[in-house]
Amino acid sequence: MVQVPTQTILAPVVAAGATEGAGTLAGKGLREVVAGQTSISDIDGQAGRLWYVGYEIADLAENATFEEVVYLLHHICLPKRDELDELTAFMVEERDLSPLLQNMMPELAQQTSPMSMLRTGVSAASAYDPDGWDESREAQYRKALRLVAKTPTLIASYHRLRTGQEVVPPSTKLPHAANFLWMLLGTEPDPEDAAALDTTFVLYADHTMNASTFTARIIASTLADMFSAITGAIAALKGPLHGGANEESMKMFEEVGDPAGAEAYVRDRLERKEKVFGFGHAVYKTMDPRATVLKRLSREVGERAGDTRWHEIADAIEETTLEQKGLFPNVDFYAASVYHVLGIPTDLMTPIFALARMAGWTAHVREQYADNRVIRPGSEYVGPRNQRWIPIDER
Numbered sequence: 001m002v003q004v005p006t007q008t009i010l011a012p013v014v015a016a017g018a019t020e021g022a023g024t025l026a027g028k029g030l031r032e033v034v035a036g037q038t039s040i041s042d043i044d045g046q047a048g049r050l051w052y053v054g055y056e057i058a059d060l061a062e063n064a065t066f067e068e069v070v071y072l073l074h075h076i077c078l079p080k081r082d083e084l085d086e087l088t089a090f091m092v093e094e095r096d097l098s099p100l101l102q103n104m105m106p107e108l109a110q111q112t113s114p115m116s117m118l119r120t121g122v123s124a125a126s127a128y129d130p131d132g133w134d135e136s137r138e139a140q141y142r143k144a145l146r147l148v149a150k151t152p153t154l155i156a157s158y159h160r161l162r163t164g165q166e167v168v169p170p171s172t173k174l175p176h177a178a179n180f181l182w183m184l185l186g187t188e189p190d191p192e193d194a195a196a197l198d199t200t201f202v203l204y205a206d207h208t209m210n211a212s213t214f215t216a217r218i219i220a221s222t223l224a225d226m227f228s229a230i231t232g233a234i235a236a237l238k239g240p241l242h243g244g245a246n247e248e249s250m251k252m253f254e255e256v257g258d259p260a261g262a263e264a265y266v267r268d269r270l271e272r273k274e275k276v277f278g279f280g281h282a283v284y285k286t287m288d289p290r291a292t293v294l295k296r297l298s299r300e301v302g303e304r305a306g307d308t309r310w311h312e313i314a315d316a317i318e319e320t321t322l323e324q325k326g327l328f329p330n331v332d333f334y335a336a337s338v339y340h341v342l343g344i345p346t347d348l349m350t351p352i353f354a355l356a357r358m359a360g361w362t363a364h365v366r367e368q369y370a371d372n373r374v375i376r377p378g379s380e381y382v383g384p385r386n387q388r389w390i391p392i393d394e395r
């Protein structure tokens, strides 16, 4: 594991002489703070490396299926064949939506944005969970797997309904990624497309203490239930500085329209002090290792589909952004061109991030429950002091 000697652990640090509840003031954004311990994933931001349970991300992207990664993140070891079969069978069984969700979906499809639908749908999924208010370890695990299993069905049903198409029931035969394409597009997916999508799920499945995972862990630390924690995580993911960046990247590709226009576009954006979405990272100071895999995937899916324009635009934006600003692409950048070529609408790209991250969120929530203390950092008061009450008519 990577040593981070200059950092502090958030909870126990209290400056000498500080008042009770106060501590050392962390920098804005808490970058230098280690907020807790985890066995799930680890990053070396300087070297551009990411591990799940000690397995390098490129190794997993090459070899693992999403279902194996779900098992890995929850059990902290790779599954044997019978263990994987058991997990897969349970998730396949749990793909259907509850009657409440099926009834809500037509309304949500007309009234809400995809991420708002997902936030509401996950919250509502608690109503029919067979484990109810049982908060045992076993029940929490089943709730976690049900959430992983149902998220693709929520997204695909929503999309079919909002576009006036029949909802496609989940397959009982196809793996997680292929089943999602099947439910979304209504045709048996090309195996290579399904494999590419599966790889993106593996890459998105976890990422240490990012904003949405930290949100989930904070909620779990109050001993609120799994559904509450995951609803909060989806809310945190929605913003363009976090999960929303893949959709913003795709909008940029469309605005650029042609690789030849990329350089001027990036220069204009930077002159206007606007962010180039899909670039920069709070932790990686070099190429995000997930972006390296996605860049290759983006070229491959483009070549297979005979549509490399989006990859070429992305490539040209990358070149200028690196040259102008020294910034490298993150996971969201090339994910956008992969998803676009696979036929996924732009506004479903962040929900798909959530679909994959569901594996990591639920694992982190269970890890938090297993060794919990309520997360409650201090704050530095900078407002006025020593004030005296003034009656309302004298103010």
Ligand SMILES: CC(C)(COP(=O)(O)OP(=O)(O)OC[C@H]1O[C@@H](n2cnc3c(N)ncnc32)[C@H](O)[C@@H]1OP(=O)(O)O)[C@@H](O)C(=O)NCCC(=O)NCCS
Pocket (backbone or CB within 6 Å): 029, 240, 241, 242, 243, 245, 274, 275, 276, 277, 278, 279, 280, 281, 282, 283, 325, 327, 330, 331, 332
């Ligand atoms: C990810 C992100 C929020 C990290 O933020 P951070 O660690 O706080 O980094 P900062 O915002 O402090 O960036 C440091 C400098 O680089 C600039 N910068 C960072 N990312 C940039 C981007 N994508 N485009 C243009 N400039 C960027 C900042 O403006 C800042 O410049 P300044 O010092 O002149 O003000 C930020 O890079 C970003 O907004 N990226 C675009 C959104 C995105 O892709 N998010 C997905 C993350 S996986």
